[in-house]
Amino acid sequence: MFKKILLTLFLISSVFSFSQTDTSNNQQNKKIELLNKKVDSLISEQNGVKTKILEERINQATETITNQSSMISSFGTLYTVITIILAFIGVVLPILTYQFGIKPSRDALKEFEEKSEAKFNNFLKERRVKEIDNAIENLKSEDNHIRNNSLNFLTYNSHQGLNEDQVLKIINIINNNNDENFLVQLLGCIVNEKNENLKKYFIEYLNTSQEANSTMYYCLKFFSYYNYSEYKNELKIFISNNNTSTALSIIFSFFPKNNIIDLLNDHNIIDILSSDALTFVHGYNFGKSNISQWNMSEEDYEKTYLYERLKEKFTPVN
Template sequence: MRKHLLLLLLFISVSVISYSQSSRARGSQPSNNALLDTIKSLRFELKANSEKQEWKNTVLEERLEQASETISNQSSLLGGFGTVYSIVTLVFTIGGLLAPLAVYFFGIRPYQKELKDLEGYLDKRLEKYLTNNRQQQIEKAISDLKGPNYGLRTNAVNFFQLTQHLGFSDTQIFDLISMLKDPSIDVDTKTSIAYAISNCENRFSTEFFSDAVNQYYILHIRIAAIRYFANTGIENHLEVFRKALRLAEDKSEEFRILFSYLDTKSRLILINDGEFINELNAASLAIVKEFWPAYKQSWQISEKELKESYLYKVSEESKKE
């Protein structure tokens, strides 16, 4: 009895389980189909996306390749331009260096002697022109000095003062000295003429100024005469100054005037000239020695040069006497 009951229960259990599984299978069938459709759709989209991505990659690779080729072509073109520019620059540089040489060897050098001769000719012509022009100006100035027009005389005096360093011819100096001796010419004009010719050594000037050193009526002409011998070399005209000191009534004053308008070189020559210094008497030597400090400064002579001079030796000997 018990066995039949167990078999019945087992049969009922099996039947219930079979029915339940059959019901589940029938209920889940539509869901499985939808899932399969979704999977198929995803696979299709995935495949489509994959194909689209492959197409994009292909297009991108093609564009990159084109860009690379463009850059390469431009680089080659720029390199070519750089080479051409370098060649052109080199050519122009070489041409710039060779052009002056070519001009010199083919243009200047063959005519260098002719150009030099032409230059010398032009210089001579210019010098001749300037000389002739100055001579004409001097002649006009001399004529104006002799004339009655005060303005023209003033211009002539200024002209001589500004151009005296250029010198004068012997004839012109002779004419100017003749004016210095002319009593009708005023003192100011004579003074300007004397200063103008005091820088030019000339036999007429030497003769005139040798006498002018001993003339006392026009001081400025005396000064010009003293300057003339200092400018032309006092060592060649010592007798002029010896005579001036010999003829002077106030020898110490004459000594002072002469030394006031001489240069240092001329002073050194005179204070060591025995014949000149011996013209000074004891009283004059005493006065000269009294002014040693002032003389040393104004003469621009050092203490050593003064004490080694003949003048200092004679003054010391006269002091002992």
């Protein structure tokens, strides 16, 4: 019985003790839970503060980066503008320098050179004209030394050309002088001038000359500048008056090559050639020995009236 009472008391004590322990554990759990909540709250607050600080720093960094980007962009724009301005200056400045500095100077210099050259050339031309006029005037001198010096001067300078008045003065001197050597040298000074007064002089020579002299050479040389039709009638008169092998030798030797075909086909002239003249031209092969100096081919020569006439006259009759 006593044991039962003790056992009952033990059980009640155990239950009571367990009940108190359970109650204590519940209180502790509540405290722990409360502490956890406070800790979580503190952690949340700290995280919120950190997040806020981090956001502020990020915003500051973003603002700083934006400001720096704007500044860099501004510098880039400024650099671009400066580069464009410098490039523009680099391109435009040389052009402006050339247009308003170098080109006007060059144009002015070129104009000065042209004017200077023109003035200098005019000076030389006027001086040469005066020297030639003076030399022509001295050709009339009675002093042989002065006359010969003037003739030499004209001989070495006539290639530069003479004006019409100078040519006419020389022709007048020729017409009033009988020294053939002197006249021939004067003709050599003016023969290259295509001048109407000189043409009249040589036409008159062909019409009136009774002798084939040195003047005939200059006459034929002068007419090389003209068409054959302009002097063929006068040439016919000359050959009629000088129908000799000597005259024909001069004519065929110095006749203008550009007119030789016209001469060899001129019936009016070939038909008046004397027998001696034809014999001279014929030689031994119908005149073919002359074609080299006439710059003709044998084929072209055989088509001429002269060849036909010589062949007709000198072909042996069977």
